[in-house]
Amino acid sequence: MYQEDTLNINQIQFNQLLLEAHSQFQLRDMNQAIRLYEEALNCQEAGRGKIKYKLQDIDRMAIILANLGIIYFHNCDYKQATEKLIQAFTMLDRKNDFKCALLIKILGNLAIIKLITTEFQECKDYNDQAIQLILSAQPPLQYQLFKELMYIYYRFQSFEAMGDGNFENLEQKYDGQSLACFYSSMGLNRELCGDMALAFRYHQKALKLWYELKENGFIVITLRRILTIAQNERMDCKDYVQQLQKCMQSPELRGISPEILFKDCEKKLQCAREITTSLQKLEQQLNYQKNQQLLSQPLTVKQQDEFWKLALKLRLKRAIQYCYHQLSQQEVENASLLQQSITQLEHSLKLLDQQQPYENYLQNLPFTKESVNIIKSHLLKFNRICLKIQLQPFLNYLYQLKLEDDQGQQQFQQQQFNSKFQSNQPYNQQIQNSNYQTQQQPQSLSNRQRQLDSINSQYNSQQSQVNNEQQNQLNVQSYHSTNDQQNYMVRGQNPVQYQNNQYQQFNNPLQSNYPQNNQIEQQDFKQQKQQTMYANNYEQHQLKNSGQFGSQIIGVTGNNQSKINTAQQQQQLLQQQQQSQYQSQQQTNLKFSKSQQNPQQIKQGQNMTVSLTKSQKLKNVGLLNAAYRTVMLGDQLTKCNKSSNGRIERFFILANDGTFRWAQNNKHINDPKSVNSYLVSDIRGLLYGKVTDVLRKSYNDKLEPWLCFSLVMKTRSMDFYAQPLQINSWVFAMSEEIKRRNPSAFVITPGKMLWRKIKIILHWYFVDKKKEKGGSKKKNQREIRFAKLLLLYANNLCRLPQIQ
Template structure:
C-alpha cells in the first residue's frame, strides 16, 4: 500500500470513529436526561456501525450498555437477550484480558439483577457465582477492582424492596451461602451511606448470621465493626454493643488474625465512613476488598497484606479529603523542560521580546544612544531567562509570579493554547464540531421561540383577566334593527354571560349565556349576515367580531381598547373546547386588524364618490405610502 492510500484509509477510519463517538455521546446524554427511548435508538445505530468491523469487545460493551437501558425502561426480556448476546460475542475472542474480565463481571451482575426481577432465582444465583469465579481466576492485582465493580453493580440496584412484590422479605428461601450474604452486605452499605441507620443495622445483622454459617471470618469482622459503629450512633443499649464487641474480640484472637493489631485493621474507621458519605459512595466499597486478603491466602501473608491494603486505603481517603473536602489544588504539572506554567509563559514572552528587539536594531536606523539602550534591555532579558532556569527560592519566585509582566505573559500563553486546541480539535473532529455548532444554533432558535411564546402566553393571560372581569359591549341584534349595550363576562364555568346591568351578572335568573363548548368559531370583521345589514354599514369593520354558533351568530361592536382582549380570550377559549374550530391566534389577530384598518380607510364604500377603490392589498399599501404612511381623518358616526 502506498503512503497516499494509507493516509486515505486512516482518514476514513477517523471519520467512522468520530461518527461512532458522537452516537455514543448522544446515547449517554439521552440516558442522563432519562430519555430512554432516544438512548436505545442511538445505541442501535452505534451497533449497526460496529457490525462492519470485527471489534468484538466494543460490540459486546455496547450490547451490555443497551441491555442496561432496556432494564431501566422495564423491558427485562430484551435486557436478558442482549446480555446473553453480549456473552456470545465475547466468546468469539479466545484471549483473556483485564478489560474482558471486567466486562464479564458487568454482564453477569446485570444478568443476576434481571433474573431477580423475573423471579428466576436459581439462574440469578448461577450468574452471581459465574461473576465470582471470574474474579477468583483473575490476576491478584485485579481481584479487588473486580470485586468493587461487582458490589457497586449490586449497590446500584438501589433498593430491592422497591422492585415489585417484596420478594426480598424471604430471601432465605431463594438464596443461600455467600450469594445471600453478598446481597445483605451490599444493601447494608446502601442503607448506611444513605443515612438509614436502622435499615443498615437490620441488613448487617442478617448478613452476619449468614457469614457465620459459611465461616467467613473476614466478612464477620467487617460486619461486626459496622454494627458497633451504627449502634453507637443510634444510642442503643450498651448490652447489644458489648455483645458485638465481645464477638469482635473473640474473632480477632483466632489463629487467622493472631498478631494483627486491631488499630491497624480499623484505623480511622469512622472518618472513612463519613468521608465516603460526603465524597463518593463508591469509595466505601474499598473496605470490602479486605475479603481477598483472607481468601485462599496462607497465614504468613495475612499480616503484610492487611497492612498493605490499609495503607492504600488510607492514602485514598487522604487524597479524597485533601482534594474534595479541603478543596486544595493539585500540584502543578511541569512541562517537558521541568518548568512551571508561569515560568514557561514568562520565558516565551521574554524570548519573543528579545527577537523583536533584535529586529528593531537590525532593521531601523537608530542613533548610538538608542542602540545602547536596546542592547542593555536585551542583556537584561537574557539574564532573566538564565535566572528562571536556576532560581529556586520561593520568595523570589513569588515576586516574579506577581509581576504584571508575568501575569500578562500567563494570560497570553493560555489564550494561545486555547486557540491552538480549538484549531486542532476542529481539524480532527470537524463533523462533531459542525454538529455541536448546529446544536448551538438550534438551541438559540429554540430559546428565541420560547421567549416569543412566553410573550404570547402573557398576552393571552392578560386577555383572560380582562374578560373575566367583564365589560360593556354593543350587541348587534339579529331579528330586529338596532343595537343594545350589554354587560358581558367570561365566567369561571366557561360560559359567556350577558345582562343589561353589571350588578345582575351573577344572578342566573337575569342573565343569558352560552357555554363556550357551543361556539363553533370566532370571526373578525364584518362577516355574518347581521354585520352586513345596512344599519351596520357605518360600523368600523376592525372593531367588529362575531361568535359562530350552531344555528345563529352573536355579533359585537367594541371600543378600540376592547377588541384585542375579547378576540384573543374568546378565541383561545373556543380552541380549548373545539380544537378544530376557526379562531385566530394573537399574531393573526394583529395582522388581520392591520389589514382591516387599511381597507376601512382606503377601500370601503363610505369614502367619497369617485374615489378609486383598491381591492388589492398591495395597492392598499401603495395608497397608504402615498398618504405619507398616515391614516386619513374621517368624520364618522355610529
C-alpha cells in the first residue's frame, strides 16, 4: 500500500515537471526547459529504484532524453544534443508504431546535427538508417513515417504537398519575421529540388523583408545565396555584389572574412541535395507500392468516389496542358477564348484541390506517366472490382469527354420554360391546339373547310409568338439560378445524363464546344435585341398595307382561292401553307398588323416579349452565366471580422434552396452542425467598395477597395475581400440573386459596378496613395469627381503610377 502511494506521488511530480518543461520550451527559455527535463529524468530514476523494473519506464526516459537532445540542438549545443539523442536511440527497440516514429525523429535530428558540424558521411548514414527503418515497416505505417522525416527536414509532409513552390495569399497568413523566414526557407527548399528560378525569386522577396527588419546577418546570408544562383545561371549580379560588400562593413560584421563566414557552405548544400534526391526516390517508391496495393484490392464505395475525383483532376490537367500547347503555336486562332478556357480550367482545378476529404488520397496518387500506365494495365481487374454500371462512365471520363446531347437539353429547356412561365401557358396551349389541328389528316371536306378560316386568322399572331419563345428559351435559365434547370446548367450537365450518372459533374469547363456555345448565346442575344427594338416601336411604325404579306401565303386571305374538291388536295394545300409561312416569317422576322390578328392576344404576347427583352438589355448573358457558375460552385473568400482586427478564410456558396452558406471548408458546407446560412431574401442589399465601418478600419487599409464588397443583413454587415478574378462574379451574381428574391433591396448593376471600379482604382492610385506618402490623410475629404480622375490619368500618359 505504501509503495503504491509513493508511486502515485512520483508520477504526479513527473508529469508536472514535463508540462512545465514543455511550457518553457514554447516560451524559448531553453535553460529553464533543460533544468526541468533533468529534474524529470532524476524523478523517473528515483521512481524506478523503489518499484519493480518496468519496460514503460525505459520508454519515458527515452522520450525525455530525445526532448533534451532537441532542446540542446536549439540551444546550439550540438555535442550535448548528439549525446542525448544517441543515448535515447540505444534505449529503444522496434516493438510498436510509436517507437518507430520516435526513432525517425531521433535519426532525422542526428542527420541535421551532423550536417551542421560538417560530418557529412555520418549525416548520410543516419539518413540511410531512417530510410531503411521506413522500408522495414508495414505499408500502412510507411507513409506516416516518411511524413515525419520530411517534416523534420523541410517542414512539409511530402514533396507532393510542397508542390511547385507557388503559394497564394502568404502576406495575409504571415507578417514580419515569419514571412521573411518562410521566404528564405522556401528559397532553400527550391534550391535543393533544383528549381533555381523560383529559388531566386523567393530569396529576392526575403531580402526585401530582411532589409525592412534591418537584420544584417540574414541579409548577408540571403545575398550570398542570390549571388551563388546568379553566377551559376549566368545572370547580372553586380548590384548584389555591392550590397554584400556594404553589409560586410557594418559594425556587427566588420573584420570577418566572407571565406570564414561561409566556410563549407557549398559542401553542406551538396550533402543536403543528395539527401533530398534519396527522399524523392523513396516517395516515388512508396507511391508505387501504394498504387499497386490499391489496384489489387476491391474498392469500397468511398474509394470509388475518390477515384472518380482523381480521374477528373487528371483530365483537368491534361486539358490545361493542351490549351497551353495550342497557345504556343505561332498562328493560333481564338487566343482569347483559349486563355479564358485556361482560366476556368485552373479555377476548377483549384476548387477540386480545396476539397479536404480527397486531399490525402490525391496526394498519394501523383499524376505521372507511371500512374497512368498502372491504371491502363489494371483495367481488366477493375472490371471485376467496380460495378459494371460504373465502369463505362469511368472509362469515358478518364480518356475522353462526351459532348452533351444538345437536342435532349433543348427539349428539357422547352419543358422547363413552359412550366416556369405560368403567364404564357394559355398562349402556348392555343398554339399547340392549332398546330395539332393543322397537322391532322382531314376526315371530311366539310369539317376541314369550316376550320380553315379560323386557323388562318389566328396563325399569324401565334407563329410570331412561337419564334419569340424559342429564342428566349436559350437564355432564360441564366437569370434564374435557383431553379432546377439552372442547377444543371451551372454543373454543365445534360439533366437526363445527370440523373443516370452522378459522377459526371463539373465537366462544363472541359467541353470542346464551350466557346461555340458562348458565341451562340451572344448571337441569340443580338437577335433578341433587334426584335426588342422592333417590339418597342411597333405602334409607331405599323404596316400601311396589311395584306402585303398575306398574298405570299396560300389560304390567308382566302378571297381569290378556288374551292378544294378532294381531301388529298386539301392536305397538300395545308403543307404548302405551313412551309411558306415559316419561310416568310424567317425572312422578315416581323409581326403582322393588328387588323390580321386578335388584338387581345397580340397585346398579351407583346407585353411578355417586351418584359423579357427589356431585362435582357440590362444583362449580359455570358457575364451572368459565368458569375452564377462561380457562386453556385462555391469559392474561398476572405471575411473581415467586425468585432476584432483580423481576417479569416471561409468557403462561401450560393445554395440551391435560396440560402447563402459558409463554412470552414467545402466538406462542411452541407453539414448542419458546421455550416452557417442566411436567407438571400433577408439580405437588405449589396455595397461595392470600402463603404462599411469594418472595411474602413486602419487594420484593413492595405486592402484594395475595388476588391471589397459587403452584404447588408438585418442587424449587421458581412464584409469580404476577394481576389481580382473573383470580385466581378460575386458582385454580379449576388446582386442579381438578391434583387430577384428581394425586390426592395439596394444592389449595383454590372454596368455601374464596372464604372465605379474604374473610379475607385484611379482614386486609389492618384489620391489615396499620394496622400499616404505625404502624410496628410484626413477623414472628411471632399469627393473628387470622375472627370478630374480621368484628367490625372491622362496627364500621367494613361498609366497608373507605381506604388513603392
